Amino acid sequence: MARYEKGADVDTFDAHSASGRPTRHGQGPAFLIALVAVAVVCSVALGTKTLTIPQVWHGLWNPTGTEGDVIVRSLRLPRTCLALVTGVALGVAGVLMQGHTRNPIADPVLLGVSAGAGLFVVAGIFLLGITTLHGYVWFGFLGAMLAGVVVFAVGRSARGGASPITLALGGAAAHALFGALTAAMLVLDERALDVYRFWTVGSVGGRPADITYDMLPFVVVGLVLAAANASTLNALSMGEDVARALGVRVGLGRLTGMLAITLLTGVAVAACGPIGFVGLMAAHIARARVGPDHRRMLLQAGLLGAILLLGADILGRLVARPGELPAGIMLAFVGAPVFIHLVRRRRSARL
Amino acid sequence: MKAVRRPRPSTAASEPATANRASLGRDGGVGGIALRVGPLSARCRPRVLLVPCVVVLALITAFIVGVAHGDVPIPALDVVRILLGGGNAVDRMIVIEFRLPRVVVGAAVGAALGLSGAIVQGIARNPLASPEILGVTSGAAVGAVSVIVLGGSYGAVGGHLARIGIPSAAIVGGLTAAAAVYLLALRGGLSGNRVLLVGIGIQALLSSLVSWLLIKASIVDAGRAIVWLTGSLNAATWDDAVAVTPALALALPAMSMLSFPFGALNFDDDTAGALGVRLDAARSMLLLTAVVLTATATAAAGPIAFVALVSPQLALRLLRTATPPLLTSALLGAALTIWADVLGRTAFGDKQLPVGILTAALGAPYLMYLLVRSGKTHGR
Structure with a gap:
């Protein structure tokens, strides 16, 4: 525990509570849910082709086959759904991976x-x-x-x-x-x-519209397994021996975790290509927000993953008009510096 | 004068205090025969002389086989005759103009990679380090692929952009990436592990840049870029050889000057400092040498994976020394590269695979084996 107190994560919490900012217990998921909603709206509304709000609204609720309707219904909605599902999957998988390997750079x-x-x-x-x-x-x-x-x-x-x-x-x-x-x-x-x-290159654009439906069963099973794995992970974070003494079935816990990780990352990578750093960043931000409890971390990391991927996708559409930068590349540009920052910290967070 | 068999070292100085210890041979890496004449004594280890000779022999064989093999097979004896200045005119032309550059470039690139691998592993005190992880290779890849993709169809430009532009862009890219890794990892001194992890981060960033360049390219340029990215000797010419050899020629004397600090760096920092080595200066000079070697090698042939990782490790095991042996690593790197190239040309029927694919497919499992093994010996 002594070495953990040197970790920057813990320092950040102390700094926060000292300066009157919310402590780790105050950072509920409501803010993140709101951010996801904003990201979804932006993802449908913004893009290479500028559409007015009425045009988007028209496309969403009573499409008649105008250009705007086609763009909204067959391009923006599918990629928004795909980014949402993939982001959740990658964020949750990131927490599981870091928890099971007890390794802050797992991705x-x-x-x-x-x-x-x-x-x-x-x-x-x-x-x-x-x-x-x-x-x-x-x-x-x-x-x-x-x-x-x-x-x-x-x-x-x-x-x-x-x-x-x-x-x-x-x-x-x-x-x-x-x-x-x-x-x-x-x-x-x-x-x-x-x-x-x-x-x-790793992108959520240009994939078939119904790919999200194909992914859903795997993602749902993966998320259920992840949720079931959360309290085991809490025990495992104190070491296998302690976990065993607490009555956790370590082998079963590892197996469940592995299965969830492969399901979630496998399906995400297969559909969108290698999108790096989402899991890494989501897990670290989640840990900074809610501390080491994996049940809360998993929820937050899932939401954060969706926000990160949606955000990267939207940004990629806007920065390189009239073309677009794939989300995977946007994330590498943001994520690699974060990774290097983690490595550069005097004492990297031990898990 | 008497010869004494020394079974095991007892002095602290002959015992390396580092991770490399795990990869020593059974006899602890020292031993051999001590020669004593009055107050003078020297240790003579037959292995240290024998192994390089065997490696040189392997290199020469590889050289001859590499030249002899091709669409027009030339008997090995004729190859030797031509290399010594004889042979008929047609065979002479084939050998000198087409076959020899490929083998010479392969040898030079392999030697440069082997040497820089030995340097990096010595500095990092980590048998698993390699210059590729310093970001040199991926930086060079970004440089070269940008020229291939953004320089228009370079075949049409008349080849100058290709012949000079790609290697120079690769060198610039490699040096820039290495400088970035160096500066980011520098934080009150260089720590081996931090360098490696920062390198992995930079590598991830650069490789996503490469994959973006690939989708910008026409399919023809993308194909060319992929061939370059796998590391290939297919297009090697005398120009490439001219580019690599000076770097190698400069590095060898530099290394002989740096060999004392290099040896001392294998101890822990305090011991090395007490031996009078200025740690960061020595590390920086050695790293610079390694980076220049890797960058020029990559510029000539593309990234040939794992030669830099595997040759020092093999040399270490063959010689049973504590630090990666510099000269033997270089020789072994050269021999491995040529043999891998010969294998890639001959083993798959009429399909010829670039040498980098062979070295990666053979080297990666070896790295995994080393990882697993290091866990077993440290076992905690």
């Missing part, structure tokens, strides 16, 4: 999970000739699961539950391995390259 993209999904997507295109997103989403899912298992196995077999550096290097190794195999197929097949390069 699906940094740990090579997305590279595994990429390999299987390309294999689907290259070996089986599948070119529709509906077809190769399943391959991405499979690949993400495989990569997740590999990275966790490497991470766990190294010194007592993986130091940040071991896990990061394991992720880098997985990234390189899957990346090389992917590149081997891309070099030989231009068609696979043409599909792959649009997938790998």
Whole structure:
């Protein structure tokens, strides 16, 4: 506990309560829910093509097939839904990943999970000739699961539950391995390259409209498992021995967590491509807001993930008119500095 | 004069106080035969002489096989004859103009990567570090891919932009990224782990930049960029060799000057300081050397993954030394690169894979093995 008090997170709380700002118990989810609502409205209303509020309203409630109606109904609404669902999934997965690895830098993209999904997507295109997103989403899912298992196995077999550096290097190794195999197929097949390069940039735009429905069952199951896992994670954060002494079934808890992580990241990465740093940032902001209780963190991180992804998507549409910057790139530009800041802190938060 | 077998070291000075200890050989890395003449004594280890000789032999074999193999097979004996100045005119032309540059560039790039890998692993005191993680490679990738994508269809420009523009953009990008990592990781001194983690962050940022450039490009340019990004010797010419060799030629004397601080850095900071090494100055100079080597190598052939990570580790195990041996790592890097290239050209029938794919596919599992193994030995 002594070392935890040196962590900047805890310092921030103390500073907050001293200066009269709300303490960790006061930061309920209401503010975040309001932000999500604002982000959803902005995401429907703003975009490359400027639409007036009446036009958007018209498109939402009584569409007659005008240009504005088509844009709102077949472009903006689907990508808003997709960003919402993916953001929640990635935010929750980020908390689970950091909790289970007890590692402040855990994130699906940094740990090579997305590279595994990429390999299987390309294999689907290259070996089986599948070119529709509906077809190769399943391959991405499979690949993400495989990569997740590999990275966790490497991470766990190294010194007592993986130091940040071991896990990061394991992720880098997985990234390189899957990346090389992917590149081997891309070099030989231009068609696979043409599909792959649009997938790998990580975006919620340009995906089929009904992809969100396909994702929903997986996300719902993943979220239920995550919720069931929360109190186990609280116990596990005190170490496996303490958790066991408290009557937690550690093996079952780990399994549930792993399953939830692969379901959530796998389906998100398969649908949108590798969108990094959402999970990382959502988990850290959530911890800063509500402290180490995983039940509260999971809820907040889910909302934060949605806000981050929606925000990045909207911003990407606005900064590069008339084109747009994919959300994955916007997030890398915001997220990488956050990551570096976490690393630079004198003593990184121990989990 | 008498020869004494030294079974195990007892002095503190011969025992490295670092993580590298875990990767030493069974005999603790020292031992060998002590030669004593009156007050003078020296330690002679046959391994230190023998292993580099074997590696040189492997390198020469790789060289000859690499030159001999191709669409027009040339017998190994003829290759030797041509290299010594004989042979018939046609074979001579094939060897000198087409085959030799590829092998020479492969050797130079491999040597540069092996050397810089040894330096970085020594500084980081971490057997898992590699210069790729310093951001050099991804910075170089951003530079090169921007030229390929934004420089128009470079084949049409007449090749100058391609031949000079891509390597120079790669060097500039690599050095810039490394400088960024260095400055961000510098916070009251350099810590090995912080450098690595900041490097991973910068790498993530830069690779997303590359993937954005890829969707901006035409499919033809994207294809070219992918080939460059995997690291390939396919298009190697004498120009590339001319670019890498000076860097290597400059680095070798620099390293011989820096070899004492390099050895001392393997101890903990206090010990190294007590030995009279100015820690941050020594680290910065060594890092600079490593970065220049990696950047020039990457500029010549693209990022050839894991050579820099694997060769020092193999050299360390073969020689059973405490620090990554510099010369042997360089030689081993050269040999590994050429062998991987030969494998990529021959192992898959009529499909030729770039050398970087082979090295990554073989090197990544090795890194995972090292990770798992380091956990087992430290086991806590």
